[in-house]
Amino acid sequence: MSEVRVRFAPSPTGFLHIGSARTALFNWFFARHMGGKFFLRIEDTDKERSKQEFLEEILSSLKWLGLDWDGELVFQSKRTEFYRTQAQKLIDKGLAYPEENAIRFRVPKSGKVGFEDMLHGRIEFDLEQHGSLAEDLVIFKSDGSPTYNFAVVCDDADMGITHVIRGDDHIMNTPKQIPVYEALGLKPPIFCHIPLILGADRSRMSKRHGATAIREYLEQGFLPDAIVNYLSLLGWSPGNNEEILSREELVKKFDLSRVLKTGAVFGKDKLEWVNGQYVRKLAVPVLTDLLLPSLKKRGYAPETWDRVWLEKLVTLHHERIFMLAQFPDLAQFFFDDKIEYDQVAREEFLRDPRLKDAFLKYAQTLEGLASFDTKSVEEASRALMKALGLTGKEFIHPC
RNA sequence: GACCCCAUCGUCUAGCCUGGCCUAGGACAUCACCCUUUCACGGUGAUGACGCGGGUUCGAAUCCCGCUGGGGUCGCCA
Numbered sequence: 001m002s003e004v005r006v007r008f009a010p011s012p013t014g015f016l017h018i019g020s021a022r023t024a025l026f027n028w029f030f031a032r033h034m035g036g037k038f039f040l041r042i043e044d045t046d047k048e049r050s051k052q053e054f055l056e057e058i059l060s061s062l063k064w065l066g067l068d069w070d071g072e073l074v075f076q077s078k079r080t081e082f083y084r085t086q087a088q089k090l091i092d093k094g095l096a097y098p099e100e101n102a103i104r105f106r107v108p109k110s111g112k113v114g115f116e117d118m119l120h121g122r123i124e125f126d127l128e129q130h131g132s133l134a135e136d137l138v139i140f141k142s143d144g145s146p147t148y149n150f151a152v153v154c155d156d157a158d159m160g161i162t163h164v165i166r167g168d169d170h171i172m173n174t175p176k177q178i179p180v181y182e183a184l185g186l187k188p189p190i191f192c193h194i195p196l197i198l199g200a201d202r203s204r205m206s207k208r209h210g211a212t213a214i215r216e217y218l219e220q221g222f223l224p225d226a227i228v229n230y231l232s233l234l235g236w237s238p239g240n241n242e243e244i245l246s247r248e249e250l251v252k253k254f255d256l257s258r259v260l261k262t263g264a265v266f267g268k269d270k271l272e273w274v275n276g277q278y279v280r281k282l283a284v285p286v287l288t289d290l291l292l293p294s295l296k297k298r299g300y301a302p303e304t305w306d307r308v309w310l311e312k313l314v315t316l317h318h319e320r321i322f323m324l325a326q327f328p329d330l331a332q333f334f335f336d337d338k339i340e341y342d343q344v345a346r347e348e349f350l351r352d353p354r355l356k357d358a359f360l361k362y363a364q365t366l367e368g369l370a371s372f373d374t375k376s377v378e379e380a381s382r383a384l385m386k387a388l389g390l391t392g393k394e395f396i397h398p399c
Numbered sequence: 400g401a402c403c404c405c406a407u408c409g410u411c412u413a414g415c416c417u418g419g420c421c422u423a424g425g426a427c428a429u430c431a432c433c434c435u436u437u438c439a440c441g442g443u444g445a446u447g448a449c450g451c452g453g454g455u456u457c458g459a460a461u462c463c464c465g466c467u468g469g470g471g472u473c474g475c476c477a
Contacts, residue, residue: 009477010477011476011477013476013477043477045476045477046476046477048476049476049477099475100475101475102475103475104475120404120405123403123404124403125402125403126402129401129402130401130402130403130473131401131402131473132401132402132472132473133402133473138474138475139475140475141475142475143475145475147474147475147476147477148476148477149477151477152477167471168403168404168405168470168471169470169471169472170472170477171403171404171471171472172402172403172404172471172472172473173472173477175403193404195404195405195470196470196471198470200410202469202470203469203470203471204470204471230411233411233412233426234411235411235412236412237411237412237413239413239414240413240425241412241413241424241425241426242425243411243412243425243426243427260412261404261405261406262405262406263404263405263469263470263471264410264411264412265410265411266410266411267410267411267427267428269410269427269428270410270411270426270427270428271427272427273426273427273428274427276440280440317439318439318440319438319439319440319441320438320439320440321439378436381436382436385436390436391436391437392435392436392437393436393437393438394436394437395436395437396436396437396438
């Protein structure tokens with residue numbers, strides 16, 4: 001088989017959505033696994049909604065996830081002449097016609113249109129009983145730009161795309177695109193419609209289900225490798241019980257034919273667990289560097305703090321962090337003396353009458369220590385604890 | 400509504416193609432216990448699923464049909 005060529009084709013009309021990222025990821029895995037090419041095409045034919053900031057956001061999110069692409073970016077907005085040439089071919093053949101300022105493609109009105117989907121097998125549509133397929137397809141809008149369904153066909157063929165891996169919300173677009181391929185005398189690619197990522201109510205994931213933009217996960221302190229790992233497990237599995245897999249292992253094991261046909265609910269609990277697994281694998285100096293931004297965001301200036309001390313602090317919390325942004329809350333007592341005490345904790349832990357003189361005694365005990373080191377502090381603490389008749393929990397929380 | 404897709408624990412999934420090894424395995428979450436002077440990490444265990452009904456077969460989670468349920472699409476948006 002010839003070289004595999006796939007593409008991810010986002011529209012710069014919003015941030016990179018977690019679902020789109022998963023589609024991009026599966027394309028990328030497939031390309032890298034097969035030793036093929038992964039291209040990026042920017043579908044910016046909607047002049048109103050396409051924004052430069054969104055394009056930058058999408059590209060930086062892809063880079064953050066480690067999804068590198070081959071070749072130059074392809075901008076649909078720069079290829080209008082190409083689409084126009086293609087449309088003219090159809091007009092010349094009598095397969096398309098101008099209507100007002102738009103151009104419509106004459107779609108076949110009877111018979112069947114079908115295709116062999118890599119995941120679903122044969123999917124077929126009966127044109128006579130399918131309402132939305134009956135109307136002639138607009139391929140050029142009256143503002144002079146091509147429509148999605150037309151530009152996609154022209155580009156996928158022109159770019160030599162061999163496999164179109166996209167969300168299954170595109171299944172109904174496929175019977176619109178296939179006749180265009182045929183009319184243009186082009187060979188359709190292999191289609192593979194993968195299920196969408198769902199929210200808790202099993203409808204396609206959107207803002208009301210929680211964070212959907214990749215950048216939000218970055219801000220909350222998720223690690224890109226963890227996101228990649230978690231996303232790869234949504235709708236796919238290596239076939240055994242392995243769950244924590246490195247990027248290299250994923251590329252090696254990824255098999256498009258093992259992708260599930262069922263939509264998967266995005267579960268933050270498990271993502272957090274996966275992220276925690278990755279956090280624990282990090283070396284302390286590396287983790288410390290990753291923690292700096294969250295500290296700065298809180299208004300602290302960690303770069304002025306003693307590095308050795310900071311790393312000790314990070315070591316102390318290493319096992320507790322599952323999202324980087326938690327750190328300032330977790331460790332605030334060590335670097336912020338202006339914090340408010342926890343009212344609930346106060347009620348829960350300070351009511352015990354046995355604690356009455358505990359603070360004073362503890363302070364005296366510590367002051368009387370010959371040397372202030374881990375061993376003697378611990379021994380003195382244990383002794384006092386025992387003398388007061390307190391358990392570890394009763395003693396540690398208040399003191 | 401029409402068309403299309405889908406259907407294993409609460410969630411992510413293994414098993415399904417190539418029926419028997421499945422009294423359905425793993426993970427997250429939950430609960431209990433262990434470890435631990437707190438929390439957390441780690442360990443052990445518990446709860447928990449083949450949507451329903453018909454077939455086919457000696458035998459079905461696995462194959463077929465129907466039903467039900469859920470989702471998606473019906474733009475000069477992409």
